[in-house]
Amino acid sequence: MMAGEILTQQQREQYLNDGYLIIPDFLSTKGVELLYSIATEDQVMRSNAMDFNDQSNKSTKLTLWFTPGDDVYGLLIRSERIINAVQTLLGEGEVCHFHSKLMQKEPKVGGAWEWHQDYGYWYKNGFLYPDAMISVMLALTEANSQNGCLQVLKGSHKMGRLEHSFAGEQQGADMNFVEQALERFERVEVVLKPGDVLFFHSNLLHMSEANLSEKPRWSLISAYNLSYNVPFREKNTSCITPVKVVADGAFLASGTTGLSADTDFLKKENEITLKEN
Numbered sequence: 001m002m003a004g005e006i007l008t009q010q011q012r013e014q015y016l017n018d019g020y021l022i023i024p025d026f027l028s029t030k031g032v033e034l035l036y037s038i039a040t041e042d043q044v045m046r047s048n049a050m051d052f053n054d055q056s057n058k059s060t061k062l063t064l065w066f067t068p069g070d071d072v073y074g075l076l077i078r079s080e081r082i083i084n085a086v087q088t089l090l091g092e093g094e095v096c097h098f099h100s101k102l103m104q105k106e107p108k109v110g111g112a113w114e115w116h117q118d119y120g121y122w123y124k125n126g127f128l129y130p131d132a133m134i135s136v137m138l139a140l141t142e143a144n145s146q147n148g149c150l151q152v153l154k155g156s157h158k159m160g161r162l163e164h165s166f167a168g169e170q171q172g173a174d175m176n177f178v179e180q181a182l183e184r185f186e187r188v189e190v191v192l193k194p195g196d197v198l199f200f201h202s203n204l205l206h207m208s209e210a211n212l213s214e215k216p217r218w219s220l221i222s223a224y225n226l227s228y229n230v231p232f233r234e235k236n237t238s239c240i241t242p243v244k245v246v247a248d249g250a251f252l253a254s255g256t257t258g259l260s261a262d263t264d265f266l267k268k269e270n271e272i273t274l275k276e277n
């Protein structure tokens, strides 16, 4: 391991083989408590949330924005520790932040997500290189089988991108292929505690069930991209702008706040992957 590296080469190999890597306690209890308490009180976050319906009309609240700012999430998303880990997993290139989403899967109403690959969506944004893209999921609450945690098919990223089509308001992977994949790859429930992080490849097949429990499942999912992977449709330039890295503790400084009102939020009507093409 090189000095200053957060992840080992062995962890990188695990990510390349399995398509995902779980790092328990990536964030301190204090850090995740601060983040969750700001997020639950964040009126700007709330007023920019979109409702995403699944096929049975259960719905997840999701706030998505592009440019990471100087708010508590932006400082975390740009922190040395996360960028360093992403760099190790993606390899050579300049790490950029595509977008982040606060996923608010509320008790009893939080919806399911169909089997999909994130690159199923991102291909439609005109990105050409799936290996240059990664999702980083930070658990803000417990995530388990009761509240609809993520499920992944270990190694399924090696199939490459599957065809995707509309499933409610979501994009779902071709179920004929998913059924084959279910026979061939191990299905893993990604149980996380607050502060645990899941890194996963853009072609990893994943899904989640509705949250039928009494407890919310909230997570922050950040997507990163390498600057050479220039999309030909996506208009926002955050995904090709190298991240301005900040110190790990920056988001913990007193006075950090929630999202600023001038954050570049995604509006449903602007989203390419929500349009037939």
Ligand SMILES: O=C(O)CCC(=O)C(=O)O
Residues within 6 Å of the ligand: 103, 113, 118, 148, 149, 150, 206, 207, 208, 219, 221
């Ligand atoms: O958080 C979840 O349950 C799944 C969300 C997801 O896969 C996505 O937003 O791409």
Ligand SMILES: [Fe+2]
Residues within 6 Å of the ligand: 116, 117, 118, 206
């Ligand atoms: Fe996803």
